Amino acid sequence: MGETVALSEKSPSEIDAFLQTQRTAYDRLVTQGLKLDLTRGKPSAAQLDLSNELLRLPQGFTAADGTDVRNYGGLKGLPELREIFAELLWVDPEQLVAGGNSSLTMMKDCLVDLLLHGGVDSERPWSQEEKVTFVCPVPGYDRHFTLLESLGIEMVTVPMYDDGPDADAVAALVKDDPSIKGMWIVPTYANPAGSVCSQDVAARLASMPTAAPDFKIFWDNAYAFHHLTEDEAKSADIVKLASAAGHPHRPLEFASTSKITFAGAGVAFLAASPENIAWYVKHLGTGSIGPDKVNHLRHVQLFKTADGVREHMRRHRDIIAPKFAEVQRVLTERLGTQEVATWNDPAGGYFVNLDVVEGTASRVVELAKAAGVALTPAGASYPYGKDPKDTNIRLAPTMPPVEEVTAAMEAVATCVLLAAAEKYAT
Template sequence: MSLDDLSRDQIQTLLDEQTAAHRALKDRGLKLDLTRGKPSPEQLDLSNDLLSLPGDDFADAGGVDTRNYGGLTGLTEIREIFAPIMQVPVEQVVAGDNASLAMMHDNLVFALFHGVPGSEQPWGVEESVKFICPVPGYDRHFALLEEYGIEMVPVPLNEDGPDVDAVREAVKDPAVKGMWLVPTYSNPTGSVVSEAVAAELAALETAAPDFRIFWDNAYAVHHLTDEQTKTADILGLCVASGHPDRAVVFASTSKITFAGSGVCFLGSSPDNVAWYLSHLGKRTIGPDKVNQLRHARHLKDVDGVHALMDRHRAILAPKFEAVVSILDERLAPHGVASWTEPKGGYFVSLDVVDGTATRVIELTREAGVAMTPAGAAFPYGDDPRDRNIRIAPSYPSPDELAVAIDVLATSVLIAAAEHALAG
């Protein structure tokens, strides 16, 4: 029965039952980790061929020795593989080292010190700089902004992308210089920015002439079903709407090959790419081209990327199905939570009873299950309703995951019952 239909005595009985179950789980001495969306060892094993590549031939397609200096834009052959995935012309793609987050960091810092094409002055000398942050969102995006004192403006994230009306209102402020977006299978809700919403964002009239959309397409090929959701062509939409420099597209192989030893990518307008390279060239002589070469030989082409991701899906999809199944069984009858059923990406977003998410995370930790802190998907870690929890099913084994979600469900029921009795 739904918690709303139970008497106080019945709620107390439920609380006693779940507290006893929680005590039994604590006694097991669990040490499980659902904090980050890390590929499992089985997923990493899919790319072990990288360890024997590139072999004895270190030359790229043009005959250049990749072991030496130079090549700031990265190898053409790896850019050719990912340009169509990013929907950016290959000559407007830069391939870097292992983390697209580093490229995002550099774009922010370069903008603060130098401004971007279209800027009247460096962002850092402005009275204030603000970024729009759809919520729930990606905590590492928020951490970058907080690191450099950039004020975050939260807007609701709907199933088809950010609330355009809220964005339209926010960009009337000339201090609003940009926004984050994970367009396909967002972190953590799994929502997808529709073509219509992307077109509206591309066409927005903004008070800041140098407004940027940081389009973090981290999960473009990370499907969990047979439905191959396609990402909107934000760069093309921006060009068509007369704002060719608005979008900066990021991607990486971090959850395709080796999470810590992959290749990252930036794609944008010719002016933005030239601006980025002009400043990047002061920081580095070039990326790890040997790693880019081995990736190009491992993946071979776009079809090779999709074939590898099908093998990832075979490992991941059952884990996501297990999470949803356990939540359905344990929580749905009591009406104390709702959750997403994503078609791709790396997370399930769980909303519990308002005011209880922090307590839920405390209870899971006591039982030996580490999870991302409540509120992590909101700027400054502040979920105004204290209800959102991010679930990362990828890393644990299926058996460990089932135990962890059982702990989570037990904790949700305890927190909900405590809240109801305190009301």
């Protein structure tokens, strides 16, 4: 176990001695010539192997209604696949589109369509507004922020708490400012905060008054079924909550099988009000004659039912839960008593959120890189890559084998301690 006195409470000479110890430990680490990577939240090869049957499917090419899936058509996606995922996402199959392999692409499509054409409840296309702003809970998903930035959409941040975004802060922002057209939220096992948006918070977001009549919640439920424990969190049903609150067109819910089957060859979904679905499909149809229904049928034959998906996710859990446990073990053993870091112990999703001593996150990432351990760049979880406190680091332990997770986390702990010692010593 580590020492019992917090670093911040040590005397200057103790801190100096501590710094020397950490430098020695770090120098030893560098000589190991590690080559480890905790950056992107990708499934491991063992997880991908769970779906290898897909490579031999589909058997046949005829859908339940007689459609030849090899041909064009069926913009909303294969009905039997939509039925399975509609049950999982608690929407009517008519309110669900099954598309290509990426939900991020669907999010981009929706944003571009809103900018170019406006939504079903817009007064004009968003691009004709003087300014368009999104509320972004932080820490959040870097690709959401990059996408908004690329489209010229401004970002304001609110804190992400254990029960979801700070609903008071969101409500205060959207109440009077008509330029605020939407918000992101990863409601279940958030990337990277791990939090699950509570029913209460979801209900507030669904019902809060907004100055923009066409305010949209981009409800990115990428980790809806990605439980790490037997206590499986249930996502709030944003589509029904918003409908009941009189704002049926507010939510656009996204999900995908990227971390269920193949990250590069899965199926993405959009759930929303019937009017929003018709709006999406209308614009989709100007650039597509239909999705990859062969892939849809393959997925139907692999899962068969919604329970088939749930069962499949338990097999993922068995592979990745030990890696998350290892992250907790090393962080607790190495940093638990030092008061140089806090971290979450997520019950699902793909990430662990590590907060280090203020002003040292970039230094930790730099030290780790020099020691051969790739970490997500500090600040990535904030718009424009700028973490105002330089404190947040996202750890993604799913991809490497468990021994590499252990080695990488030992290295991270050494870097956190050295960066903290350097800071307190100055």
